[in-house]
Amino acid sequence: xxxxxxxxxxxxxxxxxxxxxxxxxxxxxxxxxxxxxxxxxxxxxxxxxxxxxxxxxxxxxxxxxxxxxxxxxxxxxxxxxxxxxxxxxxxxxxxxxxxxxxxxxxxxxxxxxxxxxxxxxxxxxxxxxxxxxxxxxxxxxxxxxxxxxxxxxxxxxxxxxxxxxxxxxxxxxxxxxxxxxxxxxxxxxxxxxxxxxxxxxxxxxxxxxxxxxxxxxxxxxxxxxxxxxxxxxxxxxxxxxxxxxxxxxxxxxxxxxxxxxxxxxxxxxxxxxxxxxxxxxxxxxxxxxxxxxxxxxxxxxxxxxxxxxxxxxxxxxxxxxxxxxxxxxxxxxxxxxxxxxxxxxxxxxxxxxxxxxxxxxxxxxxxxxxxxxxxxxxxxxxxxxxxxxxxxxxxxxxxxxxxxxxxxxxxxxxxxxxxxxxxxxxxxxxxxxxxxxxxxxxxxxxxxxxxxxxxxxxxxxxxxxxxxxxxxxxxxxxxxxxxxxxxxxxxxxxxxxxxxxxxxxxxxxxxxxxxxxxxxxxxxxxxxxxxx
Ligand code: AHR
Numbered sequence: 185x186x187x188x189x190x191x192x193x194x195x196x197x198x199x200x201x202x203x204x205x206x207x208x209x210x211x212x213x214x215x216x217x218x219x220x221x222x223x224x225x226x227x228x229x230x231x232x233x234x235x236x237x238x239x240x241x242x243x244x245x246x247x248x249x250x251x252x253x254x255x256x257x258x259x260x261x262x263x264x265x266x267x268x269x270x271x272x273x274x275x276x277x278x279x280x281x282x283x284x285x286x287x288x289x290x291x292x293x294x295x296x297x298x299x300x301x302x303x304x305x306x307x308x309x310x311x312x313x314x315x316x317x318x319x320x321x322x323x324x325x326x327x328x329x330x331x332x333x334x335x336x337x338x339x340x341x342x343x344x345x346x347x348x349x350x351x352x353x354x355x356x357x358x359x360x361x362x363x364x365x366x367x368x369x370x371x372x373x374x375x376x377x378x379x380x381x382x383x384x385x386x387x388x389x390x391x392x393x394x395x396x397x398x399x400x401x402x403x404x405x406x407x408x409x410x411x412x413x414x415x416x417x418x419x420x421x422x423x424x425x426x427x428x429x430x431x432x433x434x435x436x437x438x439x440x441x442x443x444x445x446x447x448x449x450x451x452x453x454x455x456x457x458x459x460x461x462x463x464x465x466x467x468x469x470x471x472x473x474x475x476x477x478x479x480x481x482x483x484x485x486x487x488x489x490x491x492x493x494x495x496x497x498x499x500x501x502x503x504x505x506x507x508x509x510x511x512x513x514x515x516x517x518x519x520x521x522x523x524x525x526x527x528x529x530x531x532x533x534x535x536x537x538x539x540x541x542x543x544x545x546x547x548x549x550x551x552x553x554x555x556x557x558x559x560x561x562x563x564x565x566x567x568x569x570x571x572x573x574x575x576x577x578x579x580x581x582x583x584x585x586x587x588x589x590x591x592x593x594x595x596x597x598x599x600x601x602x603x604x605x606x607x608x609x610x611x612x613x614x615x616x617x618x619x620x621x622x623x624x625x626x627x628x629x630x631x632x633x634x635x636x637x638x639x640x641x642x643x644x645x646x647x648x649x650x651x652x653x654x655x656x657x658x659x660x661x662x663x664x665x666x667x668x669x670x671x672x673x674x675x676x677x678x679x680x681x682x683x684x685x686x687x688x689x690x691x692x693x694x695x696x697x698x699x700x701x702x703x704x705x706x707x708x709x710x711x712x713x714x715x716x
Contacts, residue, residue, distance in 0.1 A: 286311020
């Protein structure tokens with residue numbers, strides 16, 4: 185039975201320290217079934233603002249330290265993260281991108297206006313080779329988004345051939361001439377992006393037919409098999425999913441995407457120069473407790489969104505052949521003051537970290553259908569992993585609190601998800617919405633159980649009593665991501681304010697095979713358990 189704690193009561197409890205065990209978590213290893221695919225921890229890199237230029241790519245001649253043109257500190261941070269998959273070149277940009285502009289000698293590459301994102305002039309110096317070589321160097325699987333909105337079938341077909349053919353065809357020879365002998369064997373391929381919006385403003389019936397046509401000519405080369413991803417719904421639009429499942433059919437696609445952002449209020453005002461909605465999304469750094477809960481509540485709604493789509497997919501594809509690909513998700517706030525509104529640059533606090541953990545906890549539960557998720561975006565855009573300094577680009581990059589969450593969740597990568605029963609209080613956000621004080625996730629790999637507890641309560645520590653069916657917990661240790669002030673963030677030249685620290689469950693907190701774990705307000709505790 186869930187109790188309700190009002191927001192006022194939660195705030196009043198600010199000074200309260202460890203409560204009695206007010207959260208119960210019972211873990212059921214006997215019910216473990218699905219392996220958590222590593223692709224759940226995927227990233228997204230778009231030609232948007234300073235994600236590519238100034239973020240990932242500075243060019244070989246830059247005086248900023250770089251490896252073959254890739255910004256060295258950013259490269260190293262991503263290498264350490266072990267990014268499993270990265271989506272590129274967009275986003276909205278993908279449906280205006282003409283890949284042939286981004287190959288061959290840099291000085292010959294045409295310039296285009298990035299009309300979606302601030303009207304910036306794109307010089308195409310980062311193209312197919314630069315992206316796919318980066319993925320290779322990082323050990324990351326590339327995920328290419330093809331252009332359906334403004335590109336031709338022929339253009340898409342040739343791109344696939346250029347990347348994947350090992351023959352002596354003109355496209356394969358052109359790739360060789362441009363310095364790459366062997367094909368990259370790209371696997372993940374998206375046929376369009378947000379085709380209901382920036383990707384062509386299509387009706388779903390029209391898109392479904394276009395998908396079938398474009399997809400036909402995106403050929404498999406050699407033994408490589410494309411994993412074909414259809415452009416999916418905006419948030420909870422189940423009709424889009426219904427028509428795609430019916431008209432495209434499970435035999436013609438491997439994945440269907442969905443995009444969901446945690447936004448308080450998209451707003452109606454547009455930026456006078458770029459036309460981009462300014463919105464009332466709120467500041468990434470300055471927020472009240474009420475605003476904190478509102479955005480957390482928005483983020484948690486992703487569970488209802490994926491459930492809606494999965495229900496429709498189950499109807500047409502009970503064998504779950506088609507994966508639901510959450511290939512854009514994360515928080516979206518107003519841009520940092522003084523930055524280009526079209527560049528979507530936002531800072532990231534402990535609030536973002538809590539939201540990232542709670543979202544991953546949700547994805548873990550549905551990996552029988554969810555095969556991939558790509559947080560938006562990897563560097564300098566929206567809920568990023570890494571930030572570089574626009575004013576002083578030579579400053580070392582910083583990693584965000586969300587970066588630490590992704591690092592912590594490496595423990596769950598390709599482990600088997602274990603269901604559990606969680607009992608805890610709820611906090612009332614407004615007339616209609618509540619958020620639980622805690623969300624958790626559990627997994628097992630090589631007989632080792634990992635439990636992650638995320639305290640969503642902005643003001644109060646909560647203590648969980650954790651037990652495992654048929655097992656005794658004898659020791660537990662791991663790490664914690666916590667800060668005194670939820671608004672804490674990492675800033676240039678100031679060292680990491682927000683970073684993980686070791687966490688060990690004291691012997692006195694282990695009794696009769698159960699453990700009690702205190703999780704401070706707005707914190708994440710990640711524990712590896714020793715059991716018998
Ligand atoms: O991630 C920013 C933008 O959000 C993407 O370009 C688009 O697909 C979505 O609307």
